[in-house]
Every structure is written in structure tokens, then in C-alpha cells.
Amino acid sequence: KDFHKVKTKSKTAIIFDKNEPIITNTATTxxxxxxxxxxxxxxxxxxxxxxxxxxxxxxxxIVYNIEQVGTSQTSNGFFIGATYSPYKAYRKYFQAxxxxxxxxxxxxxxxxxxxxxxxxxxxxxxxxxxxxxxxxNLQLVPAxxxxxxxxxxxxxxxxxxxxxxxGTTTETLEKRYFQFDSVHPDxxxxxxxxxxxxxxxxxxxxxxxxxxxxxxxxxxxxxRIGPSAGIRYLYPIKNQRSILQFYAIWKF
Numbered sequence: 001k002d003f004h005k006v007k008t009k010s011k012t013a014i015i016f017d018k019n020e021p022i023i024t025n026t027a028t029t030x031x032x033x034x035x036x037x038x039x040x041x042x043x044x045x046x047x048x049x050x051x052x053x054x055x056x057x058x059x060x061x062i063v064y065n066i067e068q069v070g071t072s073q074t075s076n077g078f079f080i081g082a083t084y085s086p087y088k089a090y091r092k093y094f095q096a097x098x099x100x101x102x103x104x105x106x107x108x109x110x111x112x113x114x115x116x117x118x119x120x121x122x123x124x125x126x127x128x129x130x131x132x133x134x135x136x137n138l139q140l141v142p143a144x145x146x147x148x149x150x151x152x153x154x155x156x157x158x159x160x161x162x163x164x165x166x167g168t169t170t171e172t173l174e175k176r177y178f179q180f181d182s183v184h185p186d187x188x189x190x191x192x193x194x195x196x197x198x199x200x201x202x203x204x205x206x207x208x209x210x211x212x213x214x215x216x217x218x219x220x221x222x223x224r225i226g227p228s229a230g231i232r233y234l235y236p237i238k239n240q241r242s243i244l245q246f247y248a249i250w251k252f
Contacts, residue, residue, distance in 0.1 A: 034087030036225060039080075042247025044101065046075035049241060059115050059125060069111045075241075077103035079139065083249065088224045091148055095156070097141035100165075107131040112188060114180065124178035124188050135167035135205065144215075154223040160213045160234060167205035174198045211236040213243070225251045 009028050013021040055069040081099030112126040144158025175197045179189035213234040221228025232245040 036085050036087040036089075036251045038083035038085070038249055038251040040083050040097065040099070040247055040249040041080040042078075042245055044077045044079060044103070045244045045246070047242050047244075049073040049075075055109075055111070057113075057127070060117065062116065064113055064115070066111055066113050069109055071107060071109040073105065073107040075103070075105040077101045077135075077137070079137075081139070083251070085146070085251070089146075089148065090224070093146055093148075094143045095141070095146050095158075096143055097139075097160075099139040101135075101137040101139055103133075103135045103137050103167075105131075105133040105135075112178075122180040123192070124180060126176045126178065126188065128172075128174040128176075130172045130174075132170045132172075133167060133205075136165045137210075138163040138165050148223045150223070152220060152223055154219045154228075155217065156219070156232075157216045158214075160215055161209070162211045162213065162236070164205060164208045164210050166207070169203045169205060171201045171203075172198065173200075211238040213237065215245075217245075219249070222251075 009026050011026055012024040014024065015021045050070065050072050052068045052070045055066045057064045057066060079099040079101035081097060083095055083097045085095035086093045108128070108130045110126070110128045112124050114122050115125045117123055139160055139162055141158050141160050144156050146154055146156040148154045175195070177192040177195035179192060181187065181189040213236040215232050215234040217230050217232035219228045219230035227248065227250045229246075229248045232247065234243040234245060236243065
């Protein structure tokens, strides 16, 4: 039978013939805790971020302030790691976790504005700016508190700390020039292909602490030992961008 690993107390009544029962002293049963390693893997999904701000651009020695330039950013990553917790914990317990994540972030913005190349000679300049960041991250949960609701479902809460181990950032600037059409002044005219230009710059990233993220989650499957799957909601304190983590775990 699958006993719950909790402390128990018991007494025994011994009866000889028809005499009154003799009650023994209280006996206490305790279980050695034991420890359960686990494998955990999944996907981190950050909600897309949309923002708009004034951008200051210098072109041909002239400074232009372009208002309400929109930027969109996507960010996600795959991870795999290990967990460490008491063996077949019954209700409440603590769990430590460590993961390595391959993370990818893309940021893009595109805008066009009129530039003055010479006296009375206007052209449209369309700029497309993109930033791609690829990182290898280390994520640690020193101790999360978990509670098994029953043999199937469990919940948990804790704080995850995030380190960047290594990475690269690639910045790309693409410029396209278009003729100015006085008949349709708000539209891009014919492209001038000879003026097309593209610039790229790559930067190597080193080790760095990045963020702390409180989290809550729920799992379903075999809550005490064996396979289960879960969803975790994280909110990084520094980045302030909600993350959903989908994962599978197997405890041994």
C-alpha cells in the first residue's frame, strides 16, 4: 500500500482473557525524507511588447526629431534543467531548480521622414532598424514552496534569478530613399535604388546578472513522483514583462 510519508502515533491494547486491556506507551513512526531528482524542460514565452517614442536621428548633418516611432519586440526561449526535492512529498515541501536556456529576442522599428539634401531638394528616407539578441542563460530557483493538492494537481510559488552566460547582439540599419512627389506629398515616391544602404554591427555579450522574477504555477499529472506538466507565470522585477512558462517534469 502507498502510505503517505507523514509522522504517525499509535498505541496498542493487550487483552489477557477477560481482564482489562493493558495500553502500551505511545509509539511514534517517522519516515526518512529521502530526496528526488527530476528533469524539467519547456518553453518561455514573453508577451509581445509594443511601444512608441520620439526618435532623434542625424542625417546629412541635420538633426530630425521623429515623433511616435513604433517599436515591436518578441522574446522567447527553450530551457532544460534539473530539480531537487524530497522523495514523494505528501503535501507541502520545498524544491530547488537549475536550468540552462537558449533565449532569442527580436526588436524592430520602421519609419519614414522627409530630408533636405539640398536647397529645395526633398527626399523621403525610410529607415528600418532591427536588433537581434541571442543568449545562453542560467536560471536558478534556490527554493520554491510547493503544495500537492492531491495525487494529480500541485501548486507552487517562489523567486527565479536570471544570469546571462554569453550571447551576441546584431544591430541592423537599412536605409531606402524615395523621391518626393508634390502631388502626393504624404506618400513615398519612386525608390532611388542607387542610394540604398545597409549597416550591421555585432556585439559580444559576457556574463551578467539580469533579473529576479517572482512566480506562481500549477502542475497536473503525477504530483508526487513520475511525469507531470505545468504552467508558470513569472513577472521579472527589473524587466517588468510578463512571461508564461510551459513545461514538463519527471521526478524520480
